[in-house]
Amino acid sequence: MKLNDITILENQSLAPYAYTQVGGKVDYLAIPKTQLELQQLLHWAKLKEQPVHIFGRLSNLVVRNGGLHGLSILLHDLRDIKVDQRTITADAGADLIIVAEVAMTHGLTGLEWAAGIPGSVGGAIFMNAGAYGGQTEMVVTAVTAIMPDLSIQIFKLSELEFGYRHSIFQENSGVIVSATFTLTPDLKSDIQLRMDVNNYRRADKQPLNYPSNGSVFKRPEGYFAGKLIMDSGLQGTRIGGIEVSKKHAGFMVNINNGTGNDYEDLIHHVQVTVKKKFNVTLETEVRIIGER
Incomplete structure (x- = not known):
């Protein structure tokens, strides 16, 4: 489908665009190349009474398997x-x-x-x-x-x-x-030098060899989420294709064609386990959206 010179894809999976390589299908997907195109897409959605979802690199987000209704817009071509x-x-x-x-x-x-x-x-x-x-x-x-x-x-x-x-x-x-x-x-x-030091620290501690959303949970007051998860014996725990990283317990990695639902289910399992063991509630830093 075309809106002026903008291609709008229909029934498109978000997984190929997501940093974690997970995500259900969306009704409509568009990638504007200019601010004017973005405005035109937003105007089209408003006229059609379509909900709008805006994404950048899809790097701190989980879209459930059931996907999203309405128009999803990826902004990664707006990069001046x-x-x-x-x-x-x-x-x-x-x-x-x-x-x-x-x-x-x-x-x-x-x-x-x-x-x-x-x-x-x-x-x-x-x-x-x-x-x-x-x-x-x-x-x-x-x-x-x-x-x-x-x-x-x-x-x-x-x-x-x-x-x-x-x-x-x-x-x-x-x-x-x-x-x-x-x-x-x-x-x-x-x-x-400061950038190099930070990147070395990342490479040393974080599982950069698998797709992930980075830190899954916010830091609970007085604790470190990763240590709570590690001390709960959860490293290596897997649901579907998503695993609690063996390198850094605060990360969940897509090791074998995981899905958004796998990701959410593993998050819930970790939250329940940590709450039971330490009476600490872990709140997600990643956003979870879409239908199951």
Whole structure:
């Protein structure tokens, strides 16, 4: 199906596009190449009264086997990055890793923590992503979004309501279009060294040889989720094709054609086991959506 020059795929599986290689089918799928195309798609969905689902790299998300109704939009072709002195403005679909690299090549510090995060700028804003002592809220100063009435709104930092893995976009249904990062000048060699150290730590501790969503659970107050899972004897536990990583208990990896339902069932099993053993409730950091 075509909308102007935009191809809209019907009854399309999300699994080939997802970082974890899991996900059910969606009614409609489109990949806009410009902000104008994105606006046209949102307008089409509004006229057709179709629900809209917006995704970046699908790297912190599980879509159940039953999939999603309505229009799903992947933003990974919206990836322009512009540098102006101390600021970087990046489209929502830009890879966070690439933005961190661009910052380094321009001698700008503040994004070293993001050097190995396999997500998009939009996803980082939506979830207030962070690692190794850094968080999105520390460097973002403005976000442009398309609101449900199709108006374009610019949010200042104070309006983004950042919290632990939270932003205002989890409530206001705005579609993130771009973000501006304000950074600090520093020596490229020092920035690169910090990035290299963080990436070494990731490679040393995380199961990067299998598809995963990164850390599955938020850090419970006073505990570490991975240690609770490890001490519950759950490493190596498998449901379907998804396994609690033997390398890092806070990760779940797709080792053999796992599905979204496998992922959700394993999450539930881990939560029940940890609650029973330690009386600690593990809350998911990954989002789980779609029908069973």
